[in-house]
Every structure is written in C-alpha cells, then in structure tokens.
Amino acid sequence: MKPIEQVTGFRIASPMVSGILWSIIWLAAGTLLLSLLLYGTDMGEKDTTPWVFGIHGFASLCGGFVSGRRAGRKGWSIGLATGLLYALLVLLTSFLAHDIGWSVRILLMLGLTAVLGALGGMLGVNTGSSKPKGRR
Structure with missing residues (x-):
C-alpha cells in the first residue's frame, strides 16, 4: 500500500510543461x-x-529554471525552448485578445525570453539532484 503523499501527489511528467506552468504563475504574480x-x-x-x-524576462527565467531542473540535462536547450514557447504563447494570447501587430x-x-530561459535552464540543471537521469 502506498503512503498518502504518493497517492494524492500530482506531478507533471514533462519538464517543459512544468516550466511553462511556473512561467505563467510568475507572470500572474508580476502582473x-x-x-x-x-x-x-x-x-x-x-x-x-x-x-x-522585466516581468516577462523573470517569468521566462523561472520557467527555464524549473524545466532545466526537472530535465536534469541539456539545461540551456530546454530552457531556451521553454522561453521561446512561453513567448509564443504570450504573443498568441496578445494577438487574439488585442489584435497586436x-x-x-x-x-x-x-530574444529576451529565449536568453533568460536558457540562463534559467543552465542554473536549474546545476541545482538538480546529483544522480544522472536516463539509464537506471
């Protein structure tokens, strides 16, 4: 039988999705x-x-950090991808809401979200657990 913490725990498996989610949380706090x-x-x-x-840069940095930490490897590339995906989601929302040009x-x-997302990914990988992910 599993302990209560493992039964009720909700964990997002994808590092990029969790990074985007944390970016959106920090975007809401900044807004x-x-x-x-x-x-x-x-x-x-x-x-x-x-x-x-500044708010978008900080949100992208935090999202890249979380995605890099969860991935455990290739922090700058997953952070860069998280930053770009975050920016594209914000731009899509802005275009649909306000018809921006x-x-x-x-x-x-x-550029700002890509660079800060990559930086966050590099920082996140270096704060992760010491055991390598992948083959077990």
Whole structure:
C-alpha cells in the first residue's frame, strides 16, 4: 500500500510543461504587482514598458529554471525552448485578445525570453539532484 503523499501527489511528467506552468504563475504574480503599482502610484501606463519586459524576462527565467531542473540535462536547450514557447504563447494570447501587430518590441521580447530561459535552464540543471537521469 502506498503512503498518502504518493497517492494524492500530482506531478507533471514533462519538464517543459512544468516550466511553462511556473512561467505563467510568475507572470500572474508580476502582473498583479504591476497592477498594484499602477493603482497605488502616479505611474502611467506609458511608463510600464520596462516593467513588462522585466516581468516577462523573470517569468521566462523561472520557467527555464524549473524545466532545466526537472530535465536534469541539456539545461540551456530546454530552457531556451521553454522561453521561446512561453513567448509564443504570450504573443498568441496578445494577438487574439488585442489584435497586436508585429514590431521591434516583439522581437526584443522573443530574444529576451529565449536568453533568460536558457540562463534559467543552465542554473536549474546545476541545482538538480546529483544522480544522472536516463539509464537506471
């Protein structure tokens, strides 16, 4: 018989899916923080561009970290893929919600999320368990 922790535990098997999920969680937290800043200070919406890039970069870094840690190998490549997939999901959502057009900011966001996702993946692999994954 299995202990209660193993029966009720929910674990996502794919490192990339778990990284995207954590990216979305950090995106939501950052968006809430930015909304509180807009509400509580005299900052205008035109002043939020650096904050938005910072939130997306941090969310991609965290997603790459989680996916690299779960994968246990090839951290920069899985982090890069997680960052790019995160950016594409955000861009798809933005396009469907607001009908945004292509601009230099989109390319900048793709580059930022790719680089920070790869960095997070490299950091995540180095904090994982010491036993190699794969053959057992």
